[in-house]
Amino acid sequence: MFEAAELGRKLDKKTYKNRINSLRAELLQAQFALANSNRPVIILVGGADNSSKGELVNKLNEWLDTRGLEVHAFGQKTDEESERPRFWRYWRCLPAKGRIGIFSSSWYTGTIYQRAFGTISKSKFDRHMRRINSLETMLVKDGALILKFWLHMSKSHQKAQFKALEKDPDSRWIVSPLDKKLHKNYDDHIKAAERAIRLTDNATAPWLIIEAEDEAYRDMTVGETVLAALQQASSKATTKEEITSLAIKEPSAEQKSILNELNLDQALSKPDYEAQLQRLQKKLTRLSWEAYHQKVTTVLVFEGWDASGKGGAIRRIMQAVDARISRVISIAAPTDEERAHHYLWRFWRHIPKAGKVIIYDRSWYGRVLVERVEGFANDDEWRRAYLEINDFEEQLCDHGLNLQKFWLHIDKDEQLDRFNERQEIEYKQHKITDEDWRNRERWDDYVGAVNDMVVKTSTDYAPWTLVPANDKKSARIKVLQTVCDSLEQALERRKKENKG
């Protein structure tokens, strides 16, 4: 989920300086317009420990008019608070219509901590998130504008910052025992946050994930996003209507995407490739039979550019897995019967019995890729598909399936070379169609769609693996390695369950 917030976004000083004064003026103007509207504004600022939440809140406090603003933080419950139901402390701090409330910790914070430390169960956690959904929906329907920012920093950056803080005698006091404990549990904390965001990222109050390592970028992005939202909120004639198109507003024209940042300069010598291929295929044969006997089902999803080498990668897997316990499903246009059902029905149909290896050559992700880009699915349909797909995959994984998803990435030049080669070599001509050339024209649209797909559907239970595939050999090895690793882990989990 946070992959797209680790691309090293920065804002140069000049751009910042050129914009900052006008931004501040516009923010104040928008805030005054808001005061006359009928909407309260709630700004939640979340993030892992030490992710500069405090700095951002201070900045907003500096930029906005504090007379129409309240800042709240929630720590340990007071006596007054613990004598009342859980949400009482938040209700008392909700801003009135026309005012802005900034929550530097919120109804999410405590529950995410509890999950990170393992003191509440997944079910209880989910129940709390359901309650949050009810609360936020209720407020939005009543006219509130809710902006939920999550400040993200990579683990390595966090670590470096933390160490620096602890070393410096002038800042060491900032680090509390809770911070230390949190930092130790960084991975669990991020995992809990991911789940919280996924369960509460809805159209009425979406999460906005901000890459937070560069201060200028962070502040300016949040500032621009708040500005755009305030302007939209106060300009609406019907005050009670929902604001549906809340999105991050980038402060500069440069748009980063996960795919474009992927390093495609991978290469593997032929002897190295042969050696690794043999080793991994042998391993996969062994693991797939073991999985069959242990009834661990594996589902592998392959998506990628035309001519990115999906077929070749799939063949290398099938060479290792016995045909009796595996199957490749190629997804083409749906049949009549399939078209007469919900688009997920055709995938539910093919769910394998326990123990098999099923490979999807293209998949349900068509909904948010080709159907989105070509307009076969309307806006509403592909937007809600992310949640639907996450829910579908969670059900598979809850049942114990091992689900791995691969995007094979090549650049535009490489694709052109491969297209041309296919047209020249007779036995490859069937592999290239007019449609491939048409898809190529929509390259940038697909980049955006893939970016959203990876951000919104990379979950702890079903992650995406982005495979640099300009070099076919290294791509195949990366896929095989990932499949073997995931199978080993799945078998390990099954062993534990059988014991437990």
Added chain:
Amino acid sequence: MFEAAELGRKLDKKTYKNRINSLRAELLQAQFALANSNRPVIILVGGADNSSKGELVNKLNEWLDTRGLEVHAFGQKTDEESERPRFWRYWRCLPAKGRIGIFSSSWYTGTIYQRAFGTISKSKFDRHMRRINSLETMLVKDGALILKFWLHMSKSHQKAQFKALEKDPDSRWIVSPLDKKLHKNYDDHIKAAERAIRLTDNATAPWLIIEAEDEAYRDMTVGETVLAALQQASSKATTKEEITSLAIKEPSAEQKSILNELNLDQALSKPDYEAQLQRLQKKLTRLSWEAYHQKVTTVLVFEGWDASGKGGAIRRIMQAVDARISRVISIAAPTDEERAHHYLWRFWRHIPKAGKVIIYDRSWYGRVLVERVEGFANDDEWRRAYLEINDFEEQLCDHGLNLQKFWLHIDKDEQLDRFNERQEIEYKQHKITDEDWRNRERWDDYVGAVNDMVVKTSTDYAPWTLVPANDKKSARIKVLQTVCDSLEQALERRKKENKG
């Protein structure tokens, strides 16, 4: 929740006979129209054991064209099913567009049983319901029409039927061991069903609770409701749009309501009243102090007709509870500050600290009573208020509060007598205003609003008590008795918690 389905609704033979042939013809016509539309129709038939689900399903099967129809039931999982995720068995049975699927057991059934037998936790149960909500929402957004019927029979009727079945050697074989087990757990079963219905009763796929004791009424009501829904579904130009006004269609003009069925012929002699009053007030004094020390908070909500005696009943309670540990909150028009927040904010504000007795003279139910009837809240606002209120009250009760709600009911004549009396007696004149007379004109609208309120917000954790109040003395005793009983139970629960 099921109060409104225990009013003894019946349909006479003549009305049934006059309508049945045309109904069947219209149903078939509607089914053909549906086949050309783009909608699948899903009809779920739920109900406690032995609530005649089977008979109803057979009747629908007889009335509709079976070529466009599938009937499904789900018992123990097959081998095939248990090797796949839980919902796989339902997905494979979903009807295609233009077809009707009748589910005589469904994605609800197993989970409700499990909860009734205590084999899954509340959190897991809730999680399953959340998943059902996702599934149903997904299908409805894709164009499906979902009708969820719950057939209700009173406990006593169920019991009699069950005994008769068991006695008769010709029918004894119908009763399975599971049925016997279920019947023993009737109350738990109903409680689990109530929770399931409450958590999944949403605008996109609402529950339709049918009083099922009279066969003719049951079949005709379901038939008319299905017909109206099919007609609406196939007449829509935009097939993907949600159908929002699904409601039960009564087969005859006569409309029953909870209030009108209430027996108002209660009377208590003065000496009896005095004796009971003294006994109950003494008891309440003792219980309220004990609750104070045990930190058990009590919230009593009073709603009722103008001049129904709320004030008098409240005074009898306050005479018994020390002023230092109690408070009466009279709800009038909201203040400016309150108006600038969500309507529930003013009630969250006043949530008492632990141990007190708080009495609301009118309450948050104004939203679905006066605000609904007078149009102060729009349709959307009061309709969603039921869920919001249930959620609010659940949070109070999860925190350990004892919440009791009273509706004081008098009939129209009694109200007129009291109004006249108030106008004649000088020291009572301040109690009667023009508004009271205006409200009286909307009597029937209020009856409908009260009926909906009780059905939709009577929960296992916060039940409504309907108090027949034509006789003031017996009304006061009933209120005091209910308060004492609830306090005793709440203290009992607290004792267990402290031990546990």
